[in-house]
Amino acid sequence: MADKTVLVVDDEIHIIHVVAIKLRNNGYEVLSADNGAEALEVALREKPDIIVTDYQMPVMTGLELVEKLRQNEETKDIPVIMLTARSFAIEQEQQDALQISGCLSKPFSPRELLGNIEDILYQKELVGDN
């Protein structure tokens, strides 16, 4: 999965840092933002292959970010993985409606996150090839 770009969004710098190291160690290019509004700008500008975002963030929440992404033609198909400290916060219907590819509850495993990212990008490639 080399050369793929992942946008990591979290207001906790430690989380961005650890996820970035994990992904870079596995050949990904990593972009970062510490709130939803900044992430939206980065996403529109850089068109990342996948976005990993925290749910509860200042300025703009992860959910609001996804809603904005889905409204924009250029970003509407970018897969999103949501990290949340409240696993029950996002209903399955809401996930489906906003095309959220996966949810990981905090505390999460960077290993598991990497596996999810790889699976989603693989599925996306398969769909693209067809």
Add this chain to the structure above:
Amino acid sequence: MIGAVVLRFRKRLYAIVTLAVACSLLTVGLTNWRDSGDGEGSHARGYLQQIPVVPACYIALAVGVILLGWYWLRLAGVITSIAEIIADDKTSDLCPRKTSSALATWSKADELHRAIAERFDELTTRTGEYARQVKDLQLQIQLSQKRTQNTEAIIYSIRDAVIVVDEFDKLLMANEAAGRLFNFDFRRSQHKHLNELIGADKSEFADFLSRSKQSKGQAKRQEIEFTDGDERTTFDCIVSCVYDHNRKVCGAVAVLHDITREKEISQMKNDFVGHVSHELKTPLASITAYSEMLVDGEAGDEEMRKEFYSVIQNQAKRLNRLIEDILNTSRIESGLIKINKEPINLAILIEEQLQMIRSYAEEKNIKVTGQKPIVFDQVNVDRDMISQVIVNLLSNAVKYTPSGGTVRIETEVDEVESLVRVSVADTGVGIPEDEIDHVFDKFYRVGVNKKQAKGTGLGLNLVKQIVEKLHGGRVFVESQVGVGSTFGFELPLATGQTAAMA
């Protein structure tokens, strides 16, 4: 009494008068018949003619008149005697002995005396009974009025709104709280229909009351929300039916308890649980992730490994601080906390906490400075508690200050007031004027800060509790939106005696 006596003798009087009149009429009739010339019955007429009828009749009439006069005189004597007794003795001294003496002149005085005395005694007894009954009734009326007044006073003094309606939903009673809530004056609204008194904006209550009355059975309960402009109030409304002696519903009593504050607290508690779970999980997520990275050998070199260890350590401390905040808040509120006060150099305590917070500030590119030279006066405090106050104020300042800002902690001694003042100034987002009075409230989070950073709403409340409740100090805050805030506290300086104990 005189009337009774007259009544008793009137029958005899009538008999005498009737007898006298009958004798006169008989005399006249017989005289006429005797003197007529009719042949039939002449034998009888002849017999009558031999009798001196007219003189006999006149004699009978005279005897009747004499008897009448005699009776009148007797009766007048009796009445005069009784009148004299009454005039002399009024009522209470009218004893049988005196009555007997007065009536001795009359032949049937004893009989009359007994009759009058018995009647009089009976009337006196009855009058006494009636007087007692009237008094009892008056007392009962007064008691009943007092009870009604007490009941009304109780209902009027209840803080909850109380409304009583009859079976037709017409107002029977309402207290002042109800009048204020529904904007009517009870004294002018009695017997008016509820729909006339309650506006359309509060019609939900009138509907609920009618429904509850119709359904009978147990008391009905419902939360009802009223909106007045931007202000929302929630009431816990309980309606109980009132039954008559036939168990038929003849009205209803409604009690409306304002639960707006309870709802707000409940909402704040729910928010608190959400914030706390998030706050606890955030450092835990870092600890878990960094540990896994170390286990998986993802930290490339020794320097990175050290960095990972440091993150884990700092996040563990952060987690501990949060848990301490929660526990201490609970302990202080329940009064179970034990504090160990000792004379402490506040400057040293501040310096220790500055060291703790610097790594967190550096992560956000915020400069934290302390005052030099610092105050070396001692305060008599619990070391752990005041450390928590300082670290809470510093971490709060760092949290709400944007990257590149500064946080400065200063101390000063007020010799006059004999206290030390510690202030933490930041260049953060500031607090709006209308919210500044609430910043030390439990669970309260400034509106603009909810978007700025996460938090439990416990930190500043704990600062206030520790400083004011446990140490007799005072907290203060000054702020300007967009410029920054200064939070601080004052503690009394240790007296010479307590300082010497150090």
